[in-house]
Amino acid sequence: MLNVVLIGAGNLGFNLYREFYKNEKINLIQWYNKTLDIIKFAEKNTSIIDDLKNLNHADIYIVCVKDDSIKKIIKKINFEGLIVHTSGCRSIKEVNSKKRRGVFYPVQTFNKTREVSFKNVPICIEAESKKDLYTLKKLSNYLKAKTYIIDSEQRKIIHLAAVFVNNFSNHLYTVAKEMLASKKITFEIFHSIIKETTNKVFEIGPEKSQTGPAKRGDNKTIEEHKEILRNKEYKDLYLIITRLIEKKYE
């Protein structure tokens, strides 16, 4: 059993709350947010607070606030417990060196309105002592997540690469949806190819999955696509990724 305090009620905070609440091995003793309204619904299940002076003792304090608020919030935690932030791009040093510090970063995309299970989600942990690393591993195991021991430098790269994998590919879907809409075609027409593309990536990896005009050096099709692309920014985007693929597979 682990006693945890959750600090923050953003996308990750909400999803951790839902998970902790139903998890028998995790005892959520407090949930802090600067405005209580948002977490009011949880008061029948845990103590909710909006003042860090009212914090109680816990094994782990999990800070899920905006990156720029991490330092400020942590300064106010006057307990011996392990303090972790959940940011992908901030160093473990964001936590004051006088504290027992660590990082607990789930590589996943979260929304408040969408319940995401932590089962099989990779969680990157970092801590300065073996004991604290073991505690974080235990927390991750309780969530049935997959644990990776990752230092701050590695974590930064994961966070940047995740922007390419998640945010950018999602935007490519948005661009494609717009193109279809201009000809009154539904985006559903791409659901099947998106599924197959990712299944292939999981099974044989992205390099071997690469197909398309740039991969096979089909310049005629590339020229045609350039002609159809009236939007200058979309054309630039098309050209830059096409060049990258050509270069990779030349």
Added chain:
Amino acid sequence: MLNVVLIGAGNLGFNLYREFYKNEKINLIQWYNKTLDIIKFAEKNTSIIDDLKNLNHADIYIVCVKDDSIKKIIKKINFEGLIVHTSGCRSIKEVNSKKRRGVFYPVQTFNKTREVSFKNVPICIEAESKKDLYTLKKLSNYLKAKTYIIDSEQRKIIHLAAVFVNNFSNHLYTVAKEMLASKKITFEIFHSIIKETTNKVFEIGPEKSQTGPAKRGDNKTIEEHKEILRNKEYKDLYLIITRLIEKKYE
């Protein structure tokens, strides 16, 4: 029951062969390829030929060859049946106007070595007569695919947009994998986020799924990412997609 002749043994040709062979309502009467070796394995199930002079009569001739070979191949088909090509970017006019012509374009990514079911795959059909359109719809139904009646102009846009959705997002995964490899981190760490990203897209669409530093205007993180990105082309790619997201959600 439909009698079909399959012309070509590329990625799509192979997958259509597999599907036709096991489909009780489709009678594959011939499979043509310019070299017989590749399709030799199929001779116990169908007539295989390497000379178009030996073609037999069929309801539909399905031409799955390289875009630049479509016209040349079709010239050699001297039968009354419906002739369709399977290209995403070529007009129905690639088929000689004296023929009963059409298009049968599955919006999917195919490999020879990977068997893909046509079930639920969107198939874009085009033909000049209602009767031929009906025949193509029947073929598509037999495959349990989803049929869309799409003209040549629309199909070009679908093909271009599919490059963004499939080829380009796949390359973003490749770039991300490279970044991880530079810090000895396995790409498996992204399987879970890729699954969740696409599930979200299917359920709420890509616009509402957008997250990340560009979406929330987190310039500090963007500056940090720019610093980490040593590869100039990756930096350009990062900047152009970041700008597009900022513009879309400003």
